[in-house]
Amino acid sequence: MTASLHTLRVVGPVLDGADPRVTDEVAAFNxxxxxxxxxxxxxTSAEDVxxxxxxxxxxxxxxxxxxxxHGxxxxxxxxxxxxxRRMSAVAVDPAARTARVGAGVRWREVIDAAAPFGLASLSGSSSGVGVVGYTLGGGLGPLARRHGFAADHVRSVQLVTADGAIRRVDADGDPDLFWALRGGSGNFGIVTELEFDLVPVTTLYGGGIFFPxxxxxxxxxxxRTWVGTLPEETTTSVALLRLPPLPELPEPLRGRFVVHLRFAHLGPADEGAALLAPMRAAAPAVxxxxxxxxxxxxxxxxxxxxxxxxxxERGTTLRELPAAAVDELLAVAGPDVAVPLIMVELRHLGGAVGRPAAVPNAVAGRDAAFSLLALxxxxxxxxxxxxxxTQSVxxxxxxxxxRGALLNFLGSAGPERVGRLWDDADRARLLAVRDRLDPDRRLAPGHALVR
Ligand SMILES: Cc1cc2nc3c(=O)[nH]c(=O)nc-3n(C[C@H](O)[C@H](O)[C@H](O)COP(=O)(O)OP(=O)(O)OC[C@H]3O[C@@H](n4cnc5c(N)ncnc54)[C@H](O)[C@@H]3O)c2cc1C
Structure with a gap:
């Protein structure tokens, strides 16, 4: 291979797999x-890709x-x-309320670039996650019930397809590819730049409550009964956490089993506090x-x-959460069970998440009521x-x-589980786009579609 490397003309570094610098270059969160x-x-650029x-x-x-x-x-x-990771450009257009970012940008950079203009991105639970991987897999964050998935707000995508061509795709050009990219993840090319809408949000009433x-x-x-009363302005989740005794955790949480309620309300504090009151009354908080x-x-x-x-991690979605489902979850992962899970999380869906995007896309899992993740x-x-x-949960x-799961919460999954995310018609449409653009299966995405 070394002999032929001189034909690979790129500005960025090229490292043989045995090079010790590879360890740092591809150091992963997981x-x-x-x-x-x-x-x-x-x-360093689309041309390099x-x-x-x-x-x-x-x-x-x-x-x-x-x-x-992260994935x-x-x-x-x-x-x-x-x-x-060198493709780190971030440009916010405050008048158009959009951001245009390179493929290596993390949410933190977008959040910080958008905030001075009174704008926010539809980022997720952790701003260390990459914008492109998150968005191509759907992207479910604390504003989701009000604004939908991050993928619903993509305006254009620049990508390199398996033939080495650099293409820009939006709602008007190659609508099938634009549909597939937003939700079908990395099956269609390597995205080099993403342009998406920001939302006019500066503050919210939010945070977490830890219960014993x-x-x-x-x-x-x-x-399970409270979430049914919430408006779309409120996005919540709840997690059973077995926390390690880490010094960086607040003292009352170290080494404890706790229940973590996450709450994000787009509205004034008194309105948010009134909505949250039934949960504050459910048990004394730690x-x-x-x-x-x-x-x-x-x-x-x-x-x-x-x-x-x-x-x-292993994820699925639930269509409902009756009392029997809560009892079952407690029986498999509750405080009385000796199981080495760190987190079992339920995210409440519905609202804008449950409706098609203005420009429809391939995000799976819209019809579910909850996302469930065991990690x-x-x-x-x-x-x-x-x-x-995790599978037993x-x-x-x-x-x-x-049916199916949210792609971003699927975890390591073979093609059979990936394929089950979509109904037959959507899966066939995704495969048709994939076969057109990558007939020789050159791409190796994290969540691969297979016939
Ligand atoms: C701590 C943590 C918190 C998370 N929180 C959320 C959350 O709140 N909401 C949510 O929806 N998800 C969440 N996720 C899941 C996360 O969105 C996915 O794991 C996502 O794939 C991560 O993207 P990445 O680029 O950071 O990771 P990477 O591991 O670098 O990429 C993962 C996959 O994304 C695809 N991909 C990445 N870059 C490109 C590209 N340029 N072109 C084409 N395909 C690409 C590839 O298939 C790649 O294998 C979280 C994950 C972690 C670990």
């Missing part, structure tokens, strides 16, 4: 998998892409891996952190970990058992399952 590409191209894709095709390699590694779900063995593990049944049963807050502090709602860690560590012997443990909730 360390369960260690990337083992044959070659890494540190792309196109050159890498063409070179890979000429030399018989498949092409993968990585930004932050790393395999070791990418033998691929040419395009690392996008002993109150899990009271809190979850209150939650810590109540809900208050008026700037959107820029959005990470404080979920308080996701920020340091890389080895985890395995655990894969350190040591848990690497062997965690896939089955999903299996036990099967009686209430909606």
């Amino acid at each position: 360390t369960t998998h260690t990337p083992r590409p044959a070659l890494v191209v540190g792309a 196109a050159a890498a894709v063409r070179w890979a095709a000429e030399h018989g390699f498949r092409v993968a892409v990585q930004s932050t590694g 790393l779900s395999s070791d990418l063995a033998g691929t040419v891996l395009v690392s996008t 593990g002993e109150a899990a049944a009271d809190v979850l049963h209150a939650y 810590l109540d952190l809900v208050a008026d807050m700037p959107y820029a502090a959005v990470d404080s709602i979920h308080m996701d970990p920020t340091d890389p860690m080895p985890t395995w 655990g560590p894969t350190a040591g012997p848990l690497a062997e058992t965690m896939p089955a443990i 999903v299996d036990r909730m099967a009686p209430w399952a909606a």
Whole structure:
């Protein structure tokens, strides 16, 4: 391979898979998998990406892409891996209320660039996640019930397709590809730039309330009836957390089993507090952190970990959450069960999430009422058992399952599970676009579509 590398003309670095610098170049947030590409191209532009894709095709390699590694779900063995983190341009157009970002941008950069103009992005629970990977998989954040998925607000996409061509796609040009890209993830090309709408949000009434593990049944049963009373301006989730004894956690949470209610209300504090009152009355809190807050502090709602860690996750969606479903969830992951899960999370959907985007797209899971995610560590012997443990949570909730899952919460999943996200018609449409643009299956996306 080294002999032919002189034909790969890019501005960014090119690293052989055995080069020790690869470790830093593709260091991922999820360390369960260690990337083992044959070659890494540190792309600086769409032209670099196109050159890498063409070179890979000429030399018989498949092409993968990585930004932050928050969604790393395999070791990418033998691929040419395009690392996008140098593609870091962010431009906010305050008049048009849009942002245009390079493929390596994380949400934090967009949030900080948009805030001075009184604008916010439809980012998710953690601003360390990459904009492109998140958005191509749908993108569900704390404003979701009011504004929908991030993918619903994409205006245009620049990408390099498997033939090495640089294309710009929007609602008017190649509508099938524009539909598929927004929700069908990395199956159609390597996105080099994304343009999307921002929303006029500066503050919200939000944050988290931590309840003691002993109150899990009271809190979850209150939650399942309470969410039905909430307006679309309110987006919530609730998680059963087995927290490690980390010094960076507030003292009352260290090493404890807690129930974490996350609350985000687009409206004045008194309105938000009135909506939240039934949950505040459900049980005494260990810590109540809900208050008026700037959107820029959005990470404080979920308080996701920020340091890389080895985890395995499995997600599904639920069509309803009756009392029996809450009891089953407590039986499989509640405070009385000895199970090494870090988090079992329910996110309330509905509202704008449940309606098609203004320009329809391929985001799956709109008809569900809740997203369910089970996540655990894969350190040591848990690497062997965690896939089955997380799957068992999903299996036990099967009686209430909606069809499929949200792609971003699917976890490591083979083509059979990926394919089940869509109904037959949408899956056929996605596959037709994929076959047209990548007939030789050169692309190796995290969530691959297969016939
Ligand atoms: C702590 C944490 C919090 C999260 N919170 C949320 C949340 O609130 N809401 C939500 O919806 N999701 C959430 N996610 C899931 C996250 O959105 C997905 O894992 C997403 O794929 C991460 O994208 P990335 O680019 O950061 O990761 P990467 O691992 O770099 O990329 C993941 C995959 O995205 C695709 N991809 C990335 N870049 C490109 C590109 N340029 N072109 C084409 N395809 C590309 C590829 O298939 C790639 O394999 C969270 C994940 C973590 C770990």
